[in-house]
Amino acid sequence: xxxxxxxxxxxxxxxxxxxxxxxxxxxxxxxxxxxxxxxxxxxxxxxxxxxxxxxxxxxxxxxxxxxxxxxxxxxxxxxxxxxxxxxxxxxxxxxxxxxxxxxxxxxxxxxxxxxxxxxxxxxxxxxxxxxxxxxxxxxxxxxxxxxxxxxxxxxxxxxxxxxxxxxxxxxxxxxxxxxxxxxxxxxxxxxxxxxxxxxxxxxxxxxxxxxxxxxxxxxxxxxxxxxxxxxxxxxxxxxxxxxxxxxxxxxxxxxxxxxxxxxxxxxxxxxxxxxxxxxxxxxxxxxxxxxxxxxxxxxxxxxxxxxxxxxxxxxxxxxxxxxxxxxxxx
Ligand SMILES: NC(=O)c1ccc[n+]([C@@H]2O[C@H](COP(=O)([O-])OP(=O)(O)OC[C@H]3O[C@@H](n4cnc5c(N)ncnc54)[C@H](OP(=O)(O)O)[C@@H]3O)[C@@H](O)[C@H]2O)c1
Numbered sequence: 473x474x475x476x477x478x479x480x481x482x483x484x485x486x487x488x489x490x491x492x493x494x495x496x497x498x499x500x501x502x503x504x505x506x507x508x509x510x511x512x513x514x515x516x517x518x519x520x521x522x523x524x525x526x527x528x529x530x531x532x533x534x535x536x537x538x539x540x541x542x543x544x545x546x547x548x549x550x551x552x553x554x555x556x557x558x559x560x561x562x563x564x565x566x567x568x569x570x571x572x573x574x575x576x577x578x579x580x581x582x583x584x585x586x587x588x589x590x591x592x593x594x595x596x597x598x599x600x601x602x603x604x605x606x607x608x609x610x611x612x613x614x615x616x617x618x619x620x621x622x623x624x625x626x627x628x629x630x631x632x633x634x635x636x637x638x639x640x641x642x643x644x645x646x647x648x649x650x651x652x653x654x655x656x657x658x659x660x661x662x663x664x665x666x667x668x669x670x671x672x673x674x675x676x677x678x679x680x681x682x683x684x685x686x687x688x689x690x691x692x693x694x695x696x697x698x699x700x701x702x703x704x705x706x707x708x709x710x711x712x713x714x715x716x717x718x719x720x721x722x723x724x725x726x727x728x729x730x731x732x733x734x735x736x737x738x739x740x741x742x743x744x745x746x747x748x749x750x751x752x753x754x755x756x757x758x759x760x761x762x763x764x765x766x767x768x769x770x771x772x773x774x775x776x777x778x779x780x781x782x783x784x785x786x787x788x789x790x791x792x793x794x795x796x797x798x799x800x801x802x
Contacts, residue, residue, distance in 0.1 A: 476502045477768045479761075480535045482526065482555060483507075483542035484514045486723065487564065490757025491539050492519075498761050500791045505531055507538075526551075532559050536771070537764040539563075541757075549574065556581040556589040556778075560771045562763045564594035564756050571597065579778035588771045589778045593763035594756045595747055600729050602781050603745040607731025611741045614733035615664050619651035619672060620725070623748065626650040626676055627725035630752075635700045636677055639693050641685030644716055648676045651728070659732050662740045674705040680713050725752040762789040 477500060481488045484506050495503055506523045508514045514523045524531045532538065538555045540563040542548050548565045555561045556578050565574050571592055582589040592598060596618070604616045621627035626648030636645035655672050658665050665671075677694055681687065691708045694701055726748040735741050749755040763781070766788040770779065787797060 476500055477765060478502060478504050478534060478536045479764050480505045480507055480532065480538045480559075482538050482540045482551065483509075483547060484517075484523075485541060485543075486753035487756050487760070488541035490751070490754040491541060491760055492757070493754050494758040494761040497758070498765070498791065501761055501765060504535060507531070529558055535559060537562060537767045539760050539764055541760070552578055552589070552591070553581045556587055557585045558587075560588045560767045562590040562593055562760050562767050564598065564760055565592045566594055566597055568597060575778050575780070583777045586774075586776045588767045588775055590763045590767045590770075590780070590784070591778055592780055594759055595749075595752075596727060598756075598759055598781055599747070600727065600745070603729040603743075604731070605782060607729065607743045610743060611731055611733040611735065614731035614741070614743070615666075617659055617667075617672070617730045617732070619656060619728040619730070621649035621673065622651045622656075622726050622728055622746070623724070625724060627727065628723055628752065629725075630723075632675065632677075632700055635697065636679060636694065639690060639697075641682050641690050642679055643682045644680040644713060646678045646716060648678075650674050650676060656728070656730070659730050660742065662732065662742070664732050669703040670705060674707070675701055677701075677706065677708045678711050678716055679708060680716050681710060722750065723752045723754075725749050725755075765789060765791065 479501055481491050481503055492503060495501060503521060506514055506521050507526045508523060509526050511523045511525050537560045540548060540551055540555060540561055542551050544565050544567045548563055552561065552563055552574065565571065575591055578589040578591055600618065607614045607616050629647050629649050632647035633645055636642055636647055650673060652672055652674060655667055679690065681690065687710055694708050695706045696702055728744060728746045731743045733741055766784045769788045
């Protein structure tokens with residue numbers, strides 16, 4: 473292993489797999505174990521890494537950073553503090569309204585254990601958070617906008633797909649978010665409008681029904697679901713299980729952050745940042761791995777407590793040398 477940064481993957485789902493993929497392109501970091509609540513399931517994947525029960529904390533010895541890949545809703549609120557009490561951690565916690573609370577909790581635990589806990593390190597929150605701040609750094613009066621699902625197929629929303637699956641009569645479902653192009657054009661034209669949620673996105677659902685379920689009833693329940701679908705124009709398509717699997721495989725997603733405002737002399741100004749992922753969880757895995765490097769470097773400097781991407785110098789995220797950064801990236 474030499475001088476490589478040694479990480480553990482905690483939780484082996486889509487993002488956990490994404491972290492393993494990302495390590496193929498990050499030669500300075502290696503994974504030495506997977507921790508899971510269902511180690512027997514993970515062992516069946518035939519990986520070359522040891523797989524331990526999540527409770528086998530003695531196996532964390534020698535590991536520099538635990539990359540927490542559990543779900544934001546129920547897993548990370550418990551697993552985050554548990555692991556931050558023992559080891560440096562990185563996670564992609566994405567429950568936006570609860571980030572201040574989660575940060576405070578992780579900060580308190582990690583300060584007590586003298587560890588580093590990097591939270592919300594994905595793309596949104598994550599790299600998009602940085603771009604939102606940079607927009608308002610350059611244009612202090614900028615309005616910041618976020619659009620998701622710019623490609624014709626749209627972006628797969630796991631949260632909305634999960635919400636569809638909670639409806640009686642729904643066997644399986646996927647939800648694609650679509651950005652409304654005219655709204656983006658209005659911003660690019662310098663109109664800086666105030667939008668409602670409905671002005672910016674529409675939602676497309678592909679639903680497999682349970683046998684005998686009533687299409688009309690399911691449709692009504694979907695389009696009237698508060699928060700998830702009611703604020704949007706929502707189109708519901710009924711498909712077979714095979715069609716859902718064949719046509720809508722993978723986890724594609726993309727997004728755009730736009731900041732628009734005027735400069736000190738009244739001149740119009742616009743900044744944009746876009747990412748397009750054929751696989752959202754693999755991209756998230758790549759971002760987590762970069763933050764594991766930063767967590768290791770912060771810990772080497774004896775920093776402790778919680779950090780977000782906003783608190784981390786970009787040079788800590790990359791494995792490029794200072795010389796290369798100065799020569800080609802500054
Ligand atoms: N910030 C961002 O931009 C961003 C982007 C994407 C995702 N995320 C976050 O990443 C989180 C994880 O996403 P994910 O797609 O990896 O979720 P997921 O596939 O549902 O995995 C979540 C956890 O469920 C368990 N699990 C996975 N597959 C299982 C199976 N077949 N049977 C039983 N348990 C299974 C795993 O834990 P065990 O191994 O312990 O069982 C895994 O860690 C999401 O909740 C989201 O909040 C953030």
